[in-house]
Amino acid sequence: MGIRKATEVFHDWALAGKDKGMEKGHSSAVAEMLTFIFQQAEKSQKEFTAIDVGCGNGWVVRLLDKHPLCTSAEGVDGANAMIQKAKEIDSEGNYSVCLLPEFSPTKRYDMIHSMEFLYYLKDPKSMLKLFFDNWISQDGWLVVGIDHYKENEDSLSWPEQVGVHMTTLSTPEWLDAWQEAGFSNITTWQAGEKGQVTLVITGQKK
Numbered sequence: 001m002g003i004r005k006a007t008e009v010f011h012d013w014a015l016a017g018k019d020k021g022m023e024k025g026h027s028s029a030v031a032e033m034l035t036f037i038f039q040q041a042e043k044s045q046k047e048f049t050a051i052d053v054g055c056g057n058g059w060v061v062r063l064l065d066k067h068p069l070c071t072s073a074e075g076v077d078g079a080n081a082m083i084q085k086a087k088e089i090d091s092e093g094n095y096s097v098c099l100l101p102e103f104s105p106t107k108r109y110d111m112i113h114s115m116e117f118l119y120y121l122k123d124p125k126s127m128l129k130l131f132f133d134n135w136i137s138q139d140g141w142l143v144v145g146i147d148h149y150k151e152n153e154d155s156l157s158w159p160e161q162v163g164v165h166m167t168t169l170s171t172p173e174w175l176d177a178w179q180e181a182g183f184s185n186i187t188t189w190q191a192g193e194k195g196q197v198t199l200v201i202t203g204q205k206k
């Protein structure tokens with residue numbers, strides 16, 4: 001099987017209705033990631049803006065938007081059909097087709113959430129640096145969930161199975177990359193049901 005662009009594969013997944021399965025499969029890990037985000041916001045009792053990067057059909061954007069301290073939530077994804085679905089589900093929502101790492105936002109966000117997106121990039125380490133330099137407000141948080149990494153052996157066959165590029169790093173390599181990008185207060189844990197395979201990493205721009 002040839003290698004296809006991840007955004008083309010996920011465009012087809014959205015057309016085939018597979019976005020719903022991802023939503024279900026990722027929901028318990030994402031619930032932990034959102035709890036972390038909401039705890040940070042509630043600690044400071046400050047209103048916050050949020051973005052979900054690689055948002056799929058936008059389900060996490062809609063959860064972020066429900067929090068009383070959230071003043072705006074938006075989603076970006078490079079797959080046209082994913083964004084079309086997001087807009088069909090929520091015509092008032094803020095969802096855009098954006099290809100990363102090329103897209104650069106015109107404003108900064110207090111909370112950046114991203115589930116199962118970063119390793120599809122050829123150079124996720126540079127994306128972390130871009131998040132730090134161009135995307136996050138001072139004191140803001142980046143919260144990322146990753147299922148494909150060296151220690152999760154079941155995930156190592158995915159690039160061949162799915163036919164897309166995935167950058168395979170170990171947990172220490174991911175953590176080093178966060179440090180090199182400039183993040184402080186880096187925390188990590190295993191999240192989700194069934195063996196808790198999601199590697200969550202969070203960091204703050206201080």
Ligand SMILES: C[S@@+](CC[C@H](N)C(=O)[O-])C[C@H]1O[C@@H](n2cnc3c(N)ncnc32)[C@H](O)[C@@H]1O
Binds near residue numbers: 100
């Ligand atoms: C595994 S899906 C996860 C979707 C969503 N976060 C969820 O949990 O349901 C990965 C998403 O990242 C998007 N993506 C992958 N590479 C991308 C790129 N270079 N630019 C923008 N989006 C990309 C895909 O289109 C896809 O919707």
